[in-house]
Amino acid sequence: MKEIFDNLSDEFSKMITKRYSTSFSLGIYFLNEKIRQPIYSIYGFVRLADEIVDSFHEFDKDILLAKFKRDCFEAIADGISLNPVLNSFQQVVNKYHIEKELIELFIQSMEMDLKKEYYTVEKYDQYILGSAQVVGLMCLQVFTEGDKTGYEKLKNPAMKLGAAFQKINFLRDINADYYTLSRNYFPNVDLATFSNIEKSIIEDDIEEDFKLALDGIRQLPSSSRNGVYLAYVYYKKLFNKIKNSPAEKVMTERIRISNARKFGLMFDSIIRYKTNTI
Secondary structure (H helix, E strand, O other), rough: OOOHHHHHHHHHHHHHHHHHEEEEEEEEHOHHHHHHHHHHHHHHHHHHHHHHOHHHHHHHHHHHHHHHHHHHHHHHHOOOOHHHHHHHHHHHHHHHHOOHHHHHHHHHHHOOOOOOOOOOHHHHHHHHHHHHHHHHHHHHHHHHHHOOHHHHHHHHHHHHHHHHHHHHHOOOOHHHHHOOOOOOOOOOOOOOOOOOHHHHHHHHHHHHHHHHHHHHHHHHOOOHHHHHHHHHHHHHHHHHHHOOOHHHHHHHOOOOOOOOHHHHHHHHHHHHHHOOOO
């Protein structure tokens, strides 16, 4: 029965999420049970594409990503894939009517990572749209469960939250991106002379994204609000830690939040949610 394979595929996406991201796993755990698996499936898809462009250095990444893209759209059209991650993802795309354009934009950003890019403001915005904002919109389509009015109302805040998360990731991973992968996403910034002034400008931009995103989180359905708020709290804490670190430290080490601290943030966010203080 295909149901057995579908369930196995879902478990595989869930396992990928838990193996790769403690913070997102915690956030997903605090979603309503009925929408946890679709978000695991979206994360598994995104994670696998990201691994192709970031990790598989001994293989032809262009060929791998092209095959991944082709297999993805075939899976959506056919309603099945022998790749468990894509099989799990296609179920979500077809059930929640996730627009193919969002998937196309995501893949385009992954393709940008395969070549040496000089990021202008336009390319920076294009990359963030595809790599983060559309992922937020995929999740929002699950959270709103077919409510088009709710989706349209929360679309901009969801994109702002995705943008904030991605920009924080850029700062967190700036050392590995620059020295290992030869990437610099920030336009008009020379990372060889990265300064506190440039870092502060980037942080001001993130602060603005966060402000606009929080209002949207407050308006999410109760089934998703707590889990998304937990992710927000985690990233806000990471952001504050990066803000309090000089540019030199950010360029030489990966700023982290310990797992113990993540669990502390989890309980704090639950209290805030229960007392309606978010």
